[in-house]
Amino acid sequence: MNKYTKTLLQGGAHHIILKGMKYTDAHCHIFSAPADNVAAQVCNATTTADWQKLVQIADDRTRICIGIHPWYIDSAPPDWADCMREILLSNPQIMVGEIGIDKYHPDIDRQIEFFAQQIEIAIEMNRPAHIHCVGAWDKVLHILKDHHPHIPIIAHAFGGNTAIITALAEYNTYFSYGARGDHVADTAKIAPLDKILVESDSDAPSVQAEILATATHEIAKLRECDAHELNEQINKNFTGVINYAG
Ligand SMILES: [Zn+2]
Structure with a gap:
């Protein structure tokens, strides 16, 4: 369980499972099938041990990423x-993640080295890359x-500002939002509609x-x-990402 899951549980879970809606989870750490109301999920590695x-668990509803978290x-x-490289070569649907740079964790220079190497592998293998970035968008x-x-x-868990959205829009960037309690980052209001994703970042189905x-x-x-229309668009965006990877 991560800190977001904890916050949600402690705050008393929200009940906004809209009838008939199936969600897609662009970023989680659930090592089993997704929940019933979840059409598909992207499960991210944090260490090579994952x-x-x-x-073993990858299938149509559980798409996976391999990578080393900062x-x-x-x-x-x-x-x-x-x-x-070996795993990616023999599995065209596997993506890269989660990789990135986190200002609040030690050894930034080594984090940069690992991130650069992994993004190079993602480019070389033509796979989507799922990024964890805290205070290090520069x-x-x-x-x-x-x-x-x-x-x-x-x-993932996009927390950058408007200027970062503009800078990232130069690339094929998707902005993935989670909820802390019932709060989502304000930039979800202005992020490009065809690039918005939602995520649980949870390990608990x-x-x-x-x-x-x-x-x-x-x-x-x-x-x-309209939440239904937004949900449909988010699912379409999600499909764009996973279909890119095979
Ligand atoms: Zn994560």
Whole structure:
């Protein structure tokens, strides 16, 4: 369970599972089938120890990413890059994630090195890359500028400002929003409609649909649009990402 799941449970779960709506979860850590109201999910690795486990559970409803999270770069074995290439080569549907840079975690220089290497692999293998970035968009953008990738870039739990949205719009970037309690980041109001995703970032299927429903509902309120239509558009965006990867 991560901190978002905890917040939601402690705050008393929200009940906005809109009738007839199926959600898609652009970023989670659920190592089992998604919840009933969830059409499909993207399950992200955090360490190399997750990779084979994820390969075992991958199917049409559970699409997977392999990568090394910036918090866990110390756990990476020396041959991680070769392993990553090998798994991606033999599995065209697997994406890269979660990778990134986090200002509040040590060893920024090494984080940058790991991120750059992994984004290069994603580009080389033509796979979407799922990014964790906290307080380091300048560094991520610098690396993206060097490579100018065409692959979908998924900005998970997007917390950047309007200027970052504009800078990222140069690339094929998707903005993925979760809900903390019943709050979603304000930029969900102005992010391009065909690039919005929702995510639970959860490892617990029991709360997955509620987080996605809350995020969708709150984004619809911010944008003053119909939640059903928004949900359909989000699902379409999600399909664009996963279909890019095979
Ligand atoms: Zn995550």
